[in-house]
Amino acid sequence: MELIVLDHPLVTHKLTHLRDRETDSPTFRALVEELVTLLAYEATREVRVEPSTVQTPVAPYHGVQISKPRPLVVPILRAGLGMLEGMTRLMPNAEVGFVGMVRDEETLEPFTYAERLPKDLSGRQCYVLDPMLATGGSLGGCVNFLVDRGADHITCICLLAAPEGIEKFRRLVEDLKVPCTLVLAAVDEKLNENGYIVPGLGDAGDRLYGLAE
Numbered sequence: 001m002e003l004i005v006l007d008h009p010l011v012t013h014k015l016t017h018l019r020d021r022e023t024d025s026p027t028f029r030a031l032v033e034e035l036v037t038l039l040a041y042e043a044t045r046e047v048r049v050e051p052s053t054v055q056t057p058v059a060p061y062h063g064v065q066i067s068k069p070r071p072l073v074v075p076i077l078r079a080g081l082g083m084l085e086g087m088t089r090l091m092p093n094a095e096v097g098f099v100g101m102v103r104d105e106e107t108l109e110p111f112t113y114a115e116r117l118p119k120d121l122s123g124r125q126c127y128v129l130d131p132m133l134a135t136g137g138s139l140g141g142c143v144n145f146l147v148d149r150g151a152d153h154i155t156c157i158c159l160l161a162a163p164e165g166i167e168k169f170r171r172l173v174e175d176l177k178v179p180c181t182l183v184l185a186a187v188d189e190k191l192n193e194n195g196y197i198v199p200g201l202g203d204a205g206d207r208l209y210g211l212a213e
């Protein structure tokens with residue numbers, strides 16, 4: 001697994017604002033979108049392209065366009081939905097699939113309540129979005145769904161990750177033998193006894209959309 005951690009003062013500046021418990025939901029949503037744009041720029045470095053020639057007002061130009069089949073973007077609901085707009089703005093021709101997961105707060109195991117993905121993902125580049133990689137259970141579960149459908153190239157984009165979750169996720173993708181890149185804005189210190197990232201930002205879904213009952 002390739003691990004890319006963005007080391008950029010603008011990213012850290014925005015993350016600092018995002019982590020602040022005084023930051024309200026509208027500002028939090030705007031910051032997530034801005035951060036995704038910065039992460040997506042790095043995460044799409046390996047996006048497959050094919051030759052494309054256009055006519056400028058002056059001469060032909062031999063450039064490229066994103067290859068078919070189109071890339072698939074998969075936000076993990078709820079919190080990953082906050083990253084979707086920023087990603088599709090950068091790659092408007094991407095297709096979007098959905099996976100809905102929620103962690104059991106006692107066992108920390110993810111429960112899948114929704115899944116809407118193309119049946120066959122062979123030959124597709126997949127981009128998974130979730131702001132938080134804590135124990136790694138949710139991201140791992142989503143990657144399993146994609147590999148089951150034949151995905152052969154997966155890039156996961158997260159804002160914050162705990163070292164424990166990164167290691168668990170690394171072992172999973174090694175077992176699955178799927179080329180995978182994990183792009184992060186930052187690696188935090190640890191998980192606390194409740195499975196929350198420390199210092200983290202709290203519950204990303206709640207901060208984006210309000211408290212879940």
Ligand SMILES: O=P(O)(O)OC[C@H]1O[C@H](OP(=O)(O)OP(=O)(O)O)[C@H](O)[C@@H]1O
Pocket residue numbers: 076077078079080101102103104108110130131132133134135136137138139165195203204205206212
């Ligand atoms: O790495 P893990 O230990 O699996 O934890 C991370 C997951 O927890 C959060 O979702 P949550 O379960 O809170 O659902 P939500 O997005 O609806 O708030 C987060 O968005 C990840 O999906």
Ligand SMILES: O=c1cc[nH]c(=O)[nH]1
Pocket residue numbers: 079132134195196197198200201202203204205
């Ligand atoms: O710190 C954490 C851990 C899991 N999910 C979150 O939203 N935040």
Ligand SMILES: [Mg+2]
Pocket residue numbers: 079203204205206
């Ligand atoms: Mg949540």
